[in-house]
Amino acid sequence: GAVVSQHPSWVICKSGTSVKIECRSLDFQATTMFWYRQFPKQSLMLMATSNEGSKATYEQGVEKDKFLINHASLTLSTLTVTSAHPEDSSFYICSARQATEAFFGQGTRLTVV
């Protein structure tokens, strides 16, 4: 199947700093990518839909100024958590769809201290 690569796998940052997470589709082009957040033992919550060359579409309750999404090419979308706080600590996963199937990145475990 297709491969979606997400980097970094885990990151620890200080409160108030920003963290950038990259999501790449390695062997296919993705005009749309999706960013999810998952708390321990909970489901994946869709945060936003990233559209290549245009603004991302954010789900209700997700602060677009805090979670900056850039989808500058057909193979790369980035999520930047700005001015991170401990409550932003979570597992962030990106996804891209090829045909009818969604492929997920490995996820990024963010810990804000």
Next chain:
Amino acid sequence: GQQVMQIPQYQHVQEGEDFTTYCNSSTTLSNIQWYKQRPGGHPVFLIQLVKSGEVKKQKRLTFQFGEAKKNSSLHITATQTTDVGTYFCAGQWGNKLVFGAGTILRVKS
């Protein structure tokens, strides 16, 4: 907004027993997908159901899509320890995929 309800939240079975998880949506779905996530891992696509009343099988796994395209189930026959993990359904509306809460499956050997 779109929501997918999934039950049970957790199930602990003896190896060899069957397991079923159910998903329900209040609105008609374009399709429903099933994923498995192992502890510490990311969701892995299992299958997609599109047609009303569709039934698909993958070895010991049987997936069903309701006639009204609002509910779905995943049934595992004779569970094995390799089946452990969290099973998520995900309903699709347009371009959006919304996940159910997931069912955590534990298998005692």
